[in-house]
Amino acid sequence: MLRKVKEVAELTGVSIRTLHHYDRIGLLSPEHVTEAGYRQYSERDLETLQQILFFRELGFPLKNIGEILQSPEYDKAEALALQREALLEKRSRLDRMIRTLENTIQDAKGEIKMTDKEKFEGFDFTNNPYEEEARQRWGNEAVDRSKQTLADMGQEGQKQIGEQMDTLFRRLAAMRHRDPASDEVQKAIGEWHAFLNGMGHTYSPEAFKGLGQLYIQDERFTRNMDKFGDGFAKFMADAMGIRADRMKG
Amino acid sequence: MLRKVKEVAELTGVSIRTLHHYDRIGLLSPEHVTEAGYRQYSERDLETLQQILFFRELGFPLKNIGEILQSPEYDKAEALALQREALLEKRSRLDRMIRTLENTIQDAKGEIKMTDKEKFEGFDFTNNPYEEEARQRWGNEAVDRSKQTLADMGQEGQKQIGEQMDTLFRRLAAMRHRDPASDEVQKAIGEWHAFLNGMGHTYSPEAFKGLGQLYIQDERFTRNMDKFGDGFAKFMADAMGIRADRMKG
DNA sequence: ATAAAGTCTGACGTTGCGTCAGGGTCAACA
DNA sequence: TGTTGACCCTGACGCAACGTCAGACTTTAT
Numbered sequence: 320m321l322r323k324v325k326e327v328a329e330l331t332g333v334s335i336r337t338l339h340h341y342d343r344i345g346l347l348s349p350e351h352v353t354e355a356g357y358r359q360y361s362e363r364d365l366e367t368l369q370q371i372l373f374f375r376e377l378g379f380p381l382k383n384i385g386e387i388l389q390s391p392e393y394d395k396a397e398a399l400a401l402q403r404e405a406l407l408e409k410r411s412r413l414d415r416m417i418r419t420l421e422n423t424i425q426d427a428k429g430e431i432k433m434t435d436k437e438k439f440e441g442f443d444f445t446n447n448p449y450e451e452e453a454r455q456r457w458g459n460e461a462v463d464r465s466k467q468t469l470a471d472m473g474q475e476g477q478k479q480i481g482e483q484m485d486t487l488f489r490r491l492a493a494m495r496h497r498d499p500a501s502d503e504v505q506k507a508i509g510e511w512h513a514f515l516n517g518m519g520h521t522y523s524p525e526a527f528k529g530l531g532q533l534y535i536q537d538e539r540f541t542r543n544m545d546k547f548g549d550g551f552a553k554f555m556a557d558a559m560g561i562r563a564d565r566m567k568g
Numbered sequence: 569m570l571r572k573v574k575e576v577a578e579l580t581g582v583s584i585r586t587l588h589h590y591d592r593i594g595l596l597s598p599e600h601v602t603e604a605g606y607r608q609y610s611e612r613d614l615e616t617l618q619q620i621l622f623f624r625e626l627g628f629p630l631k632n633i634g635e636i637l638q639s640p641e642y643d644k645a646e647a648l649a650l651q652r653e654a655l656l657e658k659r660s661r662l663d664r665m666i667r668t669l670e671n672t673i674q675d676a677k678g679e680i681k682m683t684d685k686e687k688f689e690g691f692d693f694t695n696n697p698y699e700e701e702a703r704q705r706w707g708n709e710a711v712d713r714s715k716q717t718l719a720d721m722g723q724e725g726q727k728q729i730g731e732q733m734d735t736l737f738r739r740l741a742a743m744r745h746r747d748p749a750s751d752e753v754q755k756a757i758g759e760w761h762a763f764l765n766g767m768g769h770t771y772s773p774e775a776f777k778g779l780g781q782l783y784i785q786d787e788r789f790t791r792n793m794d795k796f797g798d799g800f801a802k803f804m805a806d807a808m809g810i811r812a813d814r815m816k817g
Numbered sequence: 818a819t820a821a822a823g824t825c826t827g828a829c830g831t832t833g834c835g836t837c838a839g840g841g842t843c844a845a846c847a
Numbered sequence: 848t849g850t851t852g853a854c855c856c857t858g859a860c861g862c863a864a865c866g867t868c869a870g871a872c873t874t875t876a877t
Contacts, residue, residue, distance in 0.1 A: 826871090828867105828869090
């Protein structure tokens with residue numbers, strides 16, 4: 320079932336001009352266009368639009384949204400989960416603002432006293448860990464670089480990447496009961512690091528270590544990693560930490 | 569206690585450049601400036617900034633915020649109460665979005681089915697009655713025009729306005745059991761319309777009718793109006809609607 | 818007294834649309 | 848079948864709210 324602009328606009332609450340704009344910048348081009356140039360939005364287009372709006376609500380610039388949606392690493396289910404966390408975070412920020420406001424009302428009446436810092440609780444918009452993670456996960460410049468290298472490799476290469484990662488993980492998982500500091504493990508971890516760097520990410524030691532930490536701090540990562548074997552996430556985190564420390568020392 | 573830009577920026581979470589900007593456009597000029605031109609923000613400046621940020625959070629354009637804050641009708645306590653309602657409304661909108669997102673997750677798994685309309689619940693940002701009211705109360709272009717006319721009238725005149733409105737309302741309230749379409753009622757309503765126009769609001773027929781509708785649709789208005797007599801709000805809404813229709817026809 | 822950190826003022830760039838203007842399309846009704 | 852009214856298109860320009868330099872001055876710390 321295809322819809323034209325006005326219908327989509329009314330359905331979603333965005334303006335027609337916005338849809339034009341998204342088309343122009345290549346963020347959302349309707350699957351079909353009539354001979355006369357009329358845009359026809361498919362069901363899939365609507366889903367994409369919904370994703371766009373969620374990301375937009377979280378403050379992502381449109382350019383990044385486009386990169387994310389096209390990134391080969393993009394996974395809708397994962398994105399939805401992340402968006403949920405980020406929205407919850409946003410809500411609690413709003414709650415803080417409301418509390419601040421209520422306190423301000425009382426403060427104005429002279430019933431209580433607020434410090435200056437308290438008067439701005441909730442405004443500081445800079446530290447949403449989930450937004451941060453989303454940026455880590457897909458965002459920033461990393462995306463277009465990896466996109467670039469992927470493009471360079473062509474379609475065939477892309478398929479191989481998944482396999483490469485898979486086999487590497489399997490090899491590592493097989494070692495998960497050994498000492499993470501041992502030579503064999505460290506060598507394999509080195510391959511993993513090189514692999515990431517090859518993808519255009521260029522992880523510094525800190526970043527590499529941080530990535531490892533993410534594997535155990537975020538249970539969604541943990542679950543995914545542990546599919547390769549029980550305790551794999553923790554093992555990776557340890558091994559990556561050790562490698563990072565050795566690189567610095 | 570005076571603070572310089574960086575301190576204010578860190579305290580409030582806005583950038584230094586934003587503070588510069590707000591100064592430039594006359595939205596928030598620090599009370600003191602050193603000889604060298606360094607900005608020095610006072611306690612009162614911080615309070616103003618807080619108000620600015622609340623309004624900004626609600627999506628008000630900076631220009632309007634400036635007008636509101638300088639409007640003679642501006643009352644901080646009232647503003648705070650209104651902001652609270654608007655923020656609560658915003659939160660419930662966010663709640664709707666979160667629910668939508670959670671449904672979408674289930675929908676993606678095939679566990680439930682959503683209609684297209686449901687997929688965009690919460691995105692439609694256009695109907696927040698409190699924001700609407702705030703705009704009605706102080707906002708739009710109306711403010712600076714009425715501000716101008718008020719300024720022209722001087723202080724004494726301002727006091728009179730309240731009284732004028734009061735007596736007009738009393739007169740109208742006395743007629744509230746008559747036919748809203750009758751000549752006498754319509755003549756009084758005409759005075760009310762003229763009064764508003766005289767304040768620089770220039771209500772079109774539609775706007776005038778809409779204002780009447782507000783009296784009965786929003787119970788806070790209703791309560792205030794009904795202080796002049798039971799059913800006064802409804803009577804006004806009817807009479808204003810009739811006048812508007814006659815003006816168009 | 819000199820470096821480091823902070824501040825100032827332009828000037829220009831950017832994002833995400835809104836707002837016309839000028840012109841084509843489509844469905845329905847006369 | 849012609850015409851009207853609702854709908855669509857593509858530029859081109861405008862605008863708000865800053866971000867980002869660049870170049871120069873000030874304040875603070877050592």
